Amino acid sequence: MMHSQSNTITDSLNIRKVYDMSLLNGKSYDWLDHLSNEIGSRLSGSYGAEQAVQYTKAELEKLGLDKVWLQPVMVPKWTRGGREFAYVQTGPGETRNVNITALGGSVATGEGGTKAQVIEVQGIEQLKEYGKENIEGRIVFYNRPMRADHIQTFDAYGGCVDQRYSGAKEAAKYGAVGVIVRSMNLRMDDLPHTGSMSYGDTPVKDRIPAAAISTNDAEYLSSILKIQKDLKFYFKMNCEQHEDVESYNVIGEITGTKYPDEIMVVGGHLDSWDLGDGSHDDGAGVVQSMEVLRLFKEIGYEPKRTIRVVLFMNEENGLRGGKKYAEVAASKSEEHIFALESDAGGFTPRGFGITATDQQFNKILSWKGLFEPYLIHYFKKGGGGADIGPLEGGDTVLAGLRPDSQRYFDHHHAANDTFDAVNKRELELGAATMASLVYLVDKYGLGNISNDSAELPD
Structure with missing residues (x-):
């Protein structure tokens, strides 16, 4: 079904607020500056990784979220x-x-x-x-x-x-x-x-x-x-392989006002390799995901569903954080309807890769016109991310932000994956693009559950 004219106008205005807030009053670049230049590389099990856990937890607590916590996970420790x-x-x-x-x-x-x-x-x-x-x-x-x-x-x-x-x-x-x-x-x-x-x-x-x-x-x-x-x-x-050590996923959430048991995740991985400072991989995804929740708080948007930011530990050499998060979610019988990951660098956003049913994908595709003013045009079936992959199954929709990838592998896992390689404006556009998709999924649902049917746009 297509948007009614009134829905389209309302959504266009709300999405514009999101982009304006990110571009004029964004926090993602400042957060990345601290992660990259004050903390530096964050290989699992390292002191840098532990500092990053404490820093991002403290920053999420400043946002006034309903809940912020650390989820313990055992991770490998390898030193160069x-x-x-x-x-x-x-x-x-x-x-x-x-x-x-x-x-x-x-x-x-x-x-x-x-x-x-x-x-x-x-x-x-x-x-x-x-x-x-x-x-x-x-x-x-x-x-x-x-x-x-x-x-x-x-x-x-x-x-x-x-x-x-x-x-x-x-x-x-x-x-x-x-x-x-x-x-x-x-x-x-x-x-x-x-x-x-x-x-x-x-x-x-x-x-x-x-x-x-x-x-x-x-x-x-x-x-x-x-x-x-x-x-x-x-x-x-x-180099040397050591015994596993304890680390953490960093999690914060805004509780849904109407369907609090339906969870939407947005996230990136907090760990990085040790050669640069991990600004593109995946400091950018971390701060963009944090920014999604900050933007909603700033514009006064109260989501119907619970929106959770998850900063995963140990994507690079074990995926322990992503597996642990899914394991705990399953043990609590949590219902995840949507998960969005940013782990392809902080370059100019182009769109999304989406793992969903045809019906779910077509619904997302119907929102494409709302993104065109921001030059977001790429909506392709198939995609997500390594950390949210373990959540796949049932009706859960997985999505991955797709920035322009032409220069990504110039920096990937190398000593030049540093803060100076990230463009502030491109980073902020990515955060706003993620927040816009989360807003639309929250508002209209994706047909995952029966009580969405009354919420469908005309």
Whole structure:
């Protein structure tokens, strides 16, 4: 059903209030400034992560929400140790230093580092082609690049991230002594990009060190291997996996005035990698989600349904926060009708990816005209986010904010994911766009429950 003219006018005016408040009197950029520049990186289990928990809880309490609390969750603790070092050796005394970074969860090299010949592959599937006789005792160099012809850069990322996540586990089966992975980055630069990796059920004694290499140095290594196949690669890493530690999801809510038992979540993840300060991934999503509730308080909007901001811990290397939140929700038989996540950077918002039934999706699509004045045009079925993924099921609708992604992987998991890379106006537009969708879902529902039917617009 389409909006009546009176509904359209009312909604247009309310959405305009949301955008005006975010752009003229926003708090998201100031919050991000503190998270990034006063606290810094927030790897799960770190002091920075604990500081971020306390800071965001205190800031949510200042908003006058109905409830703010911490939800305990056990998270992994991995530390990088001293800076990594690597070089390519083409002859006695002939070396060239290259830029690497340990992948999150990797074991360290030995005290003296790891040095071996290199075998280049374009992906995990090529290991079988070479076999143990060509891989044993060598370092496997995964050099499949992100495909530049994908307009949606997350598709390019998805097409090669398996070599980062599972590359060490698979190479170890063939007797490799280490793994070097081309950074997940569409740009040519000298910055190595970290990210999570897993050994699966590989015994600890059989685990091999894994590092990412910058795109420029990956190109160099690949080109020199064509000339000199017997070159040696050396790298030294000092990382360590510790026992799990307790951390928290940070949660705040505005209780619904009419349907308080129907919960809508908006969130991002509070943890980040340790190379930059996590401004795009995912400081931006954290402060945008906080801003949604602040905007409603500022414009005097009283939601019919309970709106909950959840700042998840440990998305980057375990998803423990998202799983714990869903687990607790299920144990309390909470009814989540909608969840929106921002975890794709603080760039200019373009729209949303939405996991919903056809009927639910078409209802959201009917609101598209309300977003067009703000240049929001992308509404695509399929999407959400890693942290809200565990809530999927039943009639719960999942949505993910979709900013322009063309520059996102220039910064993703790298040392240049810093505050200066985030544009204030783009960040504020994203927060307002999220708040606008939450407002519309709250006002009209999505057909999740029977008592929505009387609330449908004409």
